[in-house]
Amino acid sequence: NAGVTQTPKFRILKIGQSMTLQCAQDMNHNYMYWYRQDPGMGLKLIYYSVGAGITDKGEVPNGYNVSRSTTEDFPLRLELAAPSQTSVYFCASKGGREIETQYFGPGTRLLVL
Amino acid sequence: AQSVTQLGSHVSVSEGALVLLRCNYSSSVPPYLFWYVQYPNQGLQLLLKYTSAATLVKGINGFEAEFKKSETSFHLTKPSAHMSDAAEYFCAVNDPTNNDMRFGAGTRLTVKP
Numbered sequence: 001n002a003g004v005t006q007t008p009k010f011r012i013l014k015i016g017q018s019m020t021l022q023c024a025q026d027m028n029h030n031y032m033y034w035y036r037q038d039p040g041m042g043l044k045l046i047y048y049s050v051g052a053g054i055t056d057k058g059e060v061p062n063g064y065n066v067s068r069s070t071t072e073d074f075p076l077r078l079e080l081a082a083p084s085q086t087s088v089y090f091c092a093s094k095g096g097r098e099i100e101t102q103y104f105g106p107g108t109r110l111l112v113l
Numbered sequence: 114a115q116s117v118t119q120l121g122s123h124v125s126v127s128e129g130a131l132v133l134l135r136c137n138y139s140s141s142v143p144p145y146l147f148w149y150v151q152y153p154n155q156g157l158q159l160l161l162k163y164t165s166a167a168t169l170v171k172g173i174n175g176f177e178a179e180f181k182k183s184e185t186s187f188h189l190t191k192p193s194a195h196m197s198d199a200a201e202y203f204c205a206v207n208d209p210t211n212n213d214m215r216f217g218a219g220t221r222l223t224v225k226p
Contacts, residue, residue: 004156031212040122042203042216050212090156100145100164100207102214104156
């Protein structure tokens with residue numbers, strides 16, 4: 001199993017540009033999550049999904065959108081990039097026997113200039 | 114909502130010394146508690162978790178943590194630090210009845226030779 005994969009690893013965006021951060025998992029997990037990590041702030045939940053077709057807002061959803069058309073994929077969309085969205089983004093998933101444990105991808109580092 | 118406080122954003126120990134990373138939580142229901150480790154430029158890796166079974170939990174790499182309900186604490190310890198333990202450590206709390214996992218701000222562990 002590859003676990004949770006994220007692409008790209010690093011991206012520079014100009015203010016106002018849009019992009020999609022990709023996340024995929026091959027563990028057949030129902031739950032998937034997007035977090036952002038800022039220095040000294042820990043991880044903040046952006047959006048999550050409890051299954052295909054079902055998404056919900058987390059703690060810091062403004063400026064982002066998600067979709068979940070399949071169990072495997074959970075892309076995060078930034079429509080109008082702003083400097084405040086410079087961060088490291090982590091995708092996570094959970095499910096199966098260890099329903100309480102989230103497994104994380106390697107992260108996408110985003111710089112908005 | 115639940116929350117986590119990690120005391121000390123930066124802890125420095127000598128190689129071979131005791132490692133103690135502090136975590137206090139707040140939760141209105143019996144929580145699930147986690148410690149994750151993050152090495153530079155990587156995602157979060159689960160160290161150990163408490164899910165209402167034994168209060169002393171052993172994890173990978175010689176780490177352990179004890180759930181103390183009376184103190185609302187879940188401190189992480191390791192008897193003897195190794196250089197490879199240098200990383201950032203995150204404590205997290207999850208209400209088992211929902212998908213809301215909250216992370217602490219993180220503690221960066223430095224190990225001196």
